[in-house]
Amino acid sequence: MSKLHFPEKFLWGSATSSYQIEGAWQEDGKGESIWDRFAHTPGKIIDGSNGDVACDHYHRWRDDIALMKELGLQAYRFSIAWPRILPQGVGVVNQKGIDFYSRLVDGLLEAGITPFVTLYHWDLPQAIQDRGGWPNRFAAEAFIEYTDVVTRALGDRVKHWITHNEPWCAGLLSHQIGEHAPGWQDWYAGLAASHHLLLSHGWAVPVIHRNSSDAEVGITLNLYPITTGERTSENLTAVRLYDGYFNRWFLDPVYGRRYPADMVEAYRKAGLLPAGELDFVVEGDFEAMAAYTDFLGVNYYSRSVVKADPKGGPFPVGDEENATLERTDMGWEVYPQGLYELLCRLHFEYQPAKIYITENGASYADAPGVDGKVHDTRRRDYLRGHFIKAHEAMAVGVPLAGYFVWSLMDNFEWARGYTQRFGIVWVDYETQVRIPKESARWLQQVIAQNAVE
Ligand code: IFM
Numbered sequence: 214m215s216k217l218h219f220p221e222k223f224l225w226g227s228a229t230s231s232y233q234i235e236g237a238w239q240e241d242g243k244g245e246s247i248w249d250r251f252a253h254t255p256g257k258i259i260d261g262s263n264g265d266v267a268c269d270h271y272h273r274w275r276d277d278i279a280l281m282k283e284l285g286l287q288a289y290r291f292s293i294a295w296p297r298i299l300p301q302g303v304g305v306v307n308q309k310g311i312d313f314y315s316r317l318v319d320g321l322l323e324a325g326i327t328p329f330v331t332l333y334h335w336d337l338p339q340a341i342q343d344r345g346g347w348p349n350r351f352a353a354e355a356f357i358e359y360t361d362v363v364t365r366a367l368g369d370r371v372k373h374w375i376t377h378n379e380p381w382c383a384g385l386l387s388h389q390i391g392e393h394a395p396g397w398q399d400w401y402a403g404l405a406a407s408h409h410l411l412l413s414h415g416w417a418v419p420v421i422h423r424n425s426s427d428a429e430v431g432i433t434l435n436l437y438p439i440t441t442g443e444r445t446s447e448n449l450t451a452v453r454l455y456d457g458y459f460n461r462w463f464l465d466p467v468y469g470r471r472y473p474a475d476m477v478e479a480y481r482k483a484g485l486l487p488a489g490e491l492d493f494v495v496e497g498d499f500e501a502m503a504a505y506t507d508f509l510g511v512n513y514y515s516r517s518v519v520k521a522d523p524k525g526g527p528f529p530v531g532d533e534e535n536a537t538l539e540r541t542d543m544g545w546e547v548y549p550q551g552l553y554e555l556l557c558r559l560h561f562e563y564q565p566a567k568i569y570i571t572e573n574g575a576s577y578a579d580a581p582g583v584d585g586k587v588h589d590t591r592r593r594d595y596l597r598g599h600f601i602k603a604h605e606a607m608a609v610g611v612p613l614a615g616y617f618v619w620s621l622m623d624n625f626e627w628a629r630g631y632t633q634r635f636g637i638v639w640v641d642y643e644t645q646v647r648i649p650k651e652s653a654r655w656l657q658q659v660i661a662q663n664a665v666e
Contacts, residue, residue, distance in 0.1 A: 214666060215666070216662070216664040216665070216666045217600075217601060217604045217664055217665050217666070218663060218664045219604065219607075219663050219664060220607070221663070223614065223615060223616070224288045224327065224569070224614060224615030224616070225285075225286065225287050225288070225615065225616055225656070225659070225660040225663075226286050226287060226288030226289055226290060226326075226327070226329065226615060226616070226617040227281070227284075227286055227289060227290070227617055227618045227619070227620065227621040227637065228290035228291070228329075228571060228572050228617040228618070228619050228620060228621065229270070229289075229290070229291050229292075229620055229621050229622070229624065230291065230292040230331065230334035230335070230378065231291070231292045231293060231294035231297075231334060232246065232248045232264045232267070232294065232334070232335065232336040232625065233264065233267060233268075233334075233620070233624040233625045233626070233627075234267050234268040234270040234621075234622065234624045234625070235264070235267060235268075235269075235270045235271045235294065236264065236265060236266040236267040236268065236269045236270065236271050236272075237269070237271035237272065238263075238264060238265045240271065241297075241307070241309035241310065241313070242297075242300060242307040242310065243294065243296055243297045243300060243310060244296035244297075244299070244300025244301060244302070244307075244338050244339065244340060245296060245338070245339040245340075246294065246295070246296045246336035246337060246338060246339060247335075247336065247337045247338075247342045247346070247394040247395050248264060248335060248336050248394050249263070249264070249265075249336075249339065250339050250342075250394065250395075251393075251394030251396060252264060252265075252394075254396075257394075257396060257628065258627075258628055258629075258630045259628060259629050259630050259632055260629075260630035260631060260632050261630070262625065262630035262631050263625075263630075264625045266642075267624060267625045268622055268623075268624055268640050268642075268645065269645050271313065274316075274317050274320065276647070277621070277622070277647075278317075278321060278324050279324075280621075280638065280647060280649070281321075281324065281326055281621065282324040282325070282326065283657075284637075284649065284653055284656065284657045284660075285657050285660040286621075286660065287325075287326065287327060287660065288326060288327040288328075288329055288373075288615060288617065289321055289326050289327070289328060289621070290329040290330075290331060290375070290571055290617045291317070291329075291331070292330070292331035292332070292334035292336075293314055293330060293331070293332060293363055294310070294336050295333065295337065295338050295359050296336065296337075296339070296340075297309075297310030297313065297314075298310045298311060298314075298359060298362055298363055299358070299359055300338065301338060301340040302338035302341035302344075302355050303340075303341075303355045303358050303359075306362055311362075311363075311366045314363075314366075314367060315366060315367060318330075318367055318370050318371055319370070322370060327372075327373065328370070328371050328373070329374075329375065329569075329571070329617070330363075330367065330371050330373065330374055330375065331375040331376075331377075331378050331433065332356075332359070332360055332363060332374065332375065332376055332377070332417065333356065333376065333377045333378065333383070334378040335378065335382070335383055335387075335393065335394070337352070337394075341355050342395055346388075346395055346406070347383065347387075347388070347405075347406035347407075347410055348388060348402040348405040348406045348409070349405075349409070350409055350493070350495075352409055352413070353409040353412045353413035353416065354413075356413035356416075356417065357413065357416050357417060357420060360376075360417040360420050361420050361424065364420065364421050364423075364424035364425050365424045368421070368424040368425030368426075368428065371425065371428070372425065372427060372428045372429065373428065373429050374421050374425065374428055374429070374430045374431070375430075375431055375432060375433050375510050375571065376413070376417045376418070376430065376431075376432050377410055377414050377433065378433045378510075378571075379434065379435040379512060380410040380411060380414070380432075380434070380463055381407070381434070381435055381459060381462075381463060382435060383406065383407075383410055384403055384404070384406040384407030384408075384410050385403040385404075385406075385407060385458075387403075387406070388402040388403035388405075388406045389402070389403030389404075390403075392627075393627060393628060400480070400485040401485060401486065401487060404480065404486075404491065404493075405493045407462065407463070408491070408493050408494065408498070409493070411463065411466055411467065411502045412498050412501060412502055414432050414467070414504075415467075415498075415501035415502040415503065415504040416501055416504075417430075418430050418504035419504065429507035429508055429567075430506055430507055430508075431506045431507055431508035431509055431510050431567075431569070432467060432506060432510060433509075433510030433511070433512055433572070434460075434463050434464065434467075434509070434510065434511065434512065435459075435512040435513075436459070436460050436464070436511055436512070436513065436555055436559070437459055437460065437513075437515065437516055437517045437555070438516045438517075438551045438554045438555050438558070439452050439455045439456045439459070439516070439517045439518075439519060440452065440516060440517070440518055440519075441518065441519055441520055441532065441535070442518065442520060442532055442534065442535030443520075445521070447520075447521035448519075448520050448521050450521065451519050451520055451521040451522075451529035451530075452519060452529070453475070454475075454476070454479060454528060454529055455517060455519045455528075455529045457473050457475060457476035457479070458528075459517070461473045461476065462476060464559075464563055466499060466503065467502060467503065467506065467509075468503065468563045468564075468565075469499075469503035471499045472491065477490075479527065482527070483527045483528070506565070506566070507566055507567060508565060508566060508567040508569055508614065509559065509565035509567070509568050509569075510568075510569050510570075510571035511555065511556070511568055511569070511570050511571060512570075512571055512572035512573070512619070513551065513552050513555055513570060513572070513573050513599075514543075514545055514572075514573065514574075514575075515545040515546045515547070515548055515551065516546065516548045516551035516554075517531070518531065518532045518533075518536045518546075519531055519532055520535075536548075541575040541576050541577060541591075541595070542576040542577055542578055542633055542634075543575075543576045543629075543633060545575075545576075547575070547598070549595075549598035549599045549601070549602045550602060552573070552599050552602040552603060552606070553602040553603075553605050553606050556568065556602075556603065556613065557606055557609060557611060559611075560606075560610065560611040560612065565612070566612070567612050567613075567614045568611060568612055568613050568614065569613070569614055569615045569616070569617065570603065570613065570616045570617060571617050572617060572618075572620075573596070573599050573616070573617075573619060574592070574595070574596070574618050574619035574620060574635050574637075575591070575592050575595040575596075575635065576626070576633040576634055576635045577589055577591045577592050577634065578633075578634055579634075579650070580639070581639060581648060585648070586648075586650075586651065587639045587648060587650035587651060588650075588651050589637075589650045589651050589652045590651065592637070592650065592652040593651060593652040593655045596618060596652060596655075596656065597655075597665060600616070600665045603616060604665065618637055618656060619635055620635045620636050620637070621636065621637065621638060622636040622637075622638040622639075622640050622647060623635065623636035623638070623639060623640040624636065624640070636650070637649065637650055637652045637653035637656060638650060638653055
């Protein structure tokens with residue numbers, strides 16, 4: 214195959230998040246987060262681990278920047294731990310927290326690496342949780358205070374802001390399914406939390422622009438193409454519902470379409486809305502949520518294959534039999550074509566001004582071999598397959614401006630603890646030694662040539 218060249222200004226980067234890599238969970242005045250509390254609760258994390266130390270990035274950030282520079286990364290997406298900035302969520306600002314991120318940003322800029330900052334990647338201050346957390350509108354108000362503090366401090370140097378990472382996870386996975394902090398299992402709370410996350414996104418956009426001139430602002434969503442095996446009318450309804458639950462519930466309000474009416478009806482019919490309606494929506498919320506964004510961040514890992522619930526339940530169920538067999542260690546199907554389908558759908562249906570792939574990558578456990586190297590060929594092949602599909606999508610007009618590989622280094626994979634390794638850099642958690650894997654060296658070449666072969 215001949216070389217596929219990417220446009221001149223295409224940005225290549227990698228991504229991480231605060232709780233997954235920083236450690237230093239109670240240093241320099243940092244407050245407790247819901248993930249500190251959750252991970253310290255027995256039984257919540259599969260291997261009993263937590264992010265107390267993680268990759269110790271809080272102390273090793275200089276070396277980590279040097280590594281990024283060596284790999285030729287042009288951009289780095291990281292998140293800010295809200296409880297480092299405002300230990301109680303609102304009120305007193307912790308200058309040491311600001312200083313940490315300020316030094317990190319300066320270090321990146323000195324290394325020629327563009328910082329992309331995510332304001333919220335799930336580590337809510339426990340103090341906000343104690344006041345009801347995201348299901349309470351207060352959290353959205355507190356988020357604006359936090360956004361104002363951070364963007365006033367860093368807005369002169371950071372010019373790419375992401376309000377939220379994957380509000381489906383922060384809203385539903387955390388409050389309806391209960392797999393993530395704070396671990397609730399309550400549909401209504403999940404929908405209310407999602408609403409306040411989206412609302413706080415919309416409220417934050419003008420605040421960021423006010424404090425950070427010429428900045429680009431966006432939101433990152435985790436999105437999936439949804440499909441089914443046998444195209445019966447029941448299965449097609451299942452596809453529509455699943456798409457509503459994962460994708461449209463978040464895309465529609467951000468792009469000015471309010472919540473999808475079919476989903477509101479499905480939730481009402483299933484008895485999930487105690488008042489029979491979305492009573493957490495206040496006049497003006499939809500206008501706020503639809504604030505103009507400069508880009509959409511897309512996190513893509515796999516597709517979802519679903520079917521109608523054979524037990525007659527109102528919601529679809531997964532259909533493993535109709536997915537292909539190639540899986541990552543997360544059990545997620547390897548399906549690069551889905552990235553093409555998703556990007557085209559977003560472009561033609563929602564028309565975001567610009568798209569960045571803010572996460573894409575794979576968990577494979579490959580460890581250093583006798584030669585001391587990590588031969589993670591499956592990760593390299595996974596990335597290569599997806600890069601090619603991204604390129605194809607651009608060829609039909611998708612305004613893709615950059616690509617962030619998840620993740621820069623192996624890290625704490627939430628409820629799965631340290632059992633999953635997504636990094637292009639191996640981390641030895643005992644010694645904190647970092648070893649760039651074969652995929653990192655391959656990515657280095659892709660970036661150097663701005664092309665994939
Ligand atoms: O590790 C996570 C990340 O925090 C959010 N997106 C998905 C990744 C892999 O599960």
